[in-house]
Amino acid sequence: MKRRDFVKGIVLASGIVGITPFIPAGKFLVTTFSFKYVRQKIANVNDIPPNNRLLFTYPKTGDIEQDSDPFRKFLLIRLPNGEFKAYSAVCLHLWCIIDYKPDKVDIECPCHGSTYNAQTGVAFKGPASKQFNKTLPEVKLEIDDNGDIYANGVIGVIGYGREGA
Numbered sequence: 001m002k003r004r005d006f007v008k009g010i011v012l013a014s015g016i017v018g019i020t021p022f023i024p025a026g027k028f029l030v031t032t033f034s035f036k037y038v039r040q041k042i043a044n045v046n047d048i049p050p051n052n053r054l055l056f057t058y059p060k061t062g063d064i065e066q067d068s069d070p071f072r073k074f075l076l077i078r079l080p081n082g083e084f085k086a087y088s089a090v091c092l093h094l095w096c097i098i099d100y101k102p103d104k105v106d107i108e109c110p111c112h113g114s115t116y117n118a119q120t121g122v123a124f125k126g127p128a129s130k131q132f133n134k135t136l137p138e139v140k141l142e143i144d145d146n147g148d149i150y151a152n153g154v155i156g157v158i159g160y161g162r163e164g165a
C-alpha cells in the first residue's frame with residue numbers, strides 16, 4: 001500500500017475526507033489537532049473597510065515557518081453591511097487557498113471553482129458544495145470598545161468543515 005493511500009485510509013476511517021496534493025496529508029494530521037486557539041488580536045475595525053478582507057494567521061507563533069502553514073490562514077471579511085466574519089482560508093474540496101471576492105460578495109476557490117456564501121461559509125457551487133461537509137470552519141470573533149478584533153477559538157476542523165447547512 002502506498003503511503004498516500006495509507007494516510008487516506010486513516011483519514012477516511014476518522015471521517016475526514018479531502019486528501020490533496022496541495023497540502024501534505026501528514027501535515028493535516030499533525031497540525032490540525034495540535035493547534036491551541038487562544039484569544040489573539042488580529043486587527044482593528046479601521047484596518048478593513050466594508051466589503052473587503054484581510055488574511056491573518058491563527059494561532060500565530062512568531063516563527064516564520066510555522067506561521068506560513070496554510071492551516072493557520074484565515075480570512076477576516078467585513079461584509080458590505082459592516083458585519084465581520086472569519087473563516088478558514090483552506091478550501092474544503094482539495095485544500096487550495098480561497099479568497100473573498102468583493103465584486104460578487106462571495107468566497108471563491110481558484111482551483112476548481114468552489115464558491116462559498118460569505119455570510120454563512122456554506123459552499124453553494126463547485127465540488128465543495130457536493131460534499132457532506134460543505135461549511136467552512138469559522139473563527140469566533142470578539143470586538144472590544146477600541147474596535148480591536150480578537151480571534152477566540154475555531155468552530156470546526158480546518159480542511160474538513162463544521163456543522164452547517
Ligand code: FES
Nearest residue numbers: 091093094109112
Ligand atoms: S480545491 Fe477544489 S474547489 Fe477548492
